Amino acid sequence: KQEVTQIPAALSVPEGENLVLNCSFTDSAIYNLQWFRQDPGKGLTSLLLIQSSQREQTSGRLNASLDKSSGRSTLYIAASQPGDSATYLCAVGSDDYKLSFGAGTTVTVRA
Amino acid sequence: DAGITQSPRHKVTETGTPVTLRCHQTENHRYMYWYRQDPGHGLRLIHYSYGVKDTDKGEVSDGYSVSRSKTEDFLLTLESATSSQTSVYFCAISDSPSTDTQYFGPGTRLTVL
Numbered sequence: 001k002q003e004v005t006q007i008p009a010a011l012s013v014p015e016g017e018n019l020v021l022n023c024s025f026t027d028s029a030i031y032n033l034q035w036f037r038q039d040p041g042k043g044l045t046s047l048l049l050i051q052s053s054q055r056e057q058t059s060g061r062l063n064a065s066l067d068k069s070s071g072r073s074t075l076y077i078a079a080s081q082p083g084d085s086a087t088y089l090c091a092v093g094s095d096d097y098k099l100s101f102g103a104g105t106t107v108t109v110r111a
Numbered sequence: 112d113a114g115i116t117q118s119p120r121h122k123v124t125e126t127g128t129p130v131t132l133r134c135h136q137t138e139n140h141r142y143m144y145w146y147r148q149d150p151g152h153g154l155r156l157i158h159y160s161y162g163v164k165d166t167d168k169g170e171v172s173d174g175y176s177v178s179r180s181k182t183e184d185f186l187l188t189l190e191s192a193t194s195s196q197t198s199v200y201f202c203a204i205s206d207s208p209s210t211d212t213q214y215f216g217p218g219t220r221l222t223v224l
Contacts (some may be wrong), residue, residue: 001170004153031209043201043215051210089153097142097161097208098169103153
């Protein structure tokens with residue numbers, strides 16, 4: 001069974017600082033890894049999807065890396081803003097077309 | 112935003128009563144999923160569907176059943192609700208899970224008293 005862990009569970013940074021969110025998974029037999037954002041009381045919004053053959057994916061200030069052999073992914077958010085405050089979820093896609101989610105990292109960016 | 116709606120958005124019910132949650136999509140995606148989200152557990156898959164009348168269990172399927180008679184609708188039923196099923200329920204859709212992301216609905220907050 002795929003286990004996904006996100007550390008830290010919560011993070012508070014001043015505006016402008018770069019954010020580094022970590023995700024680890026136990027089974028390297030994956031077909032993709034995804035990062036989602038969730039605002040309080042809302043559904044999930046997809047941020048980045050990395051295929052298993054890729055090493056990283058970028059979108060604006062967001063960059064996600066994937067090291068399948070070590071079972072790790074990192075989401076970098078450059079020059080954080082108060083609007084980046086949310087919970088960030090990592091999800092791993094396995095061969096049976098299901099996603100396994102981590103518990104999330106709750107980010108607070110202080111103005 | 113992907114066209115996904117969930118109904119009802121909020122529900123309070125009594126222990127032992129049946130409850131049905133509905134997920135409706137306008138994207139014609141093949142795959143549909145039901146998750147529950149609880150503090151400290153993240154999202155856990157309840158059931159999913161890979162086509163009309165094709166469904167399978169997720170990791171927390173006990174006490175839940177699903178049906179999909181049309182591409183656009185995926186129903187989740189709690190046959191006899193229990194307090195442990197108090198949660199936020201999310202529906203998601205995907206066209207191709209190996210290459211495409213999942214798009215999530217707004218969620219249904221269910222409270223079982």
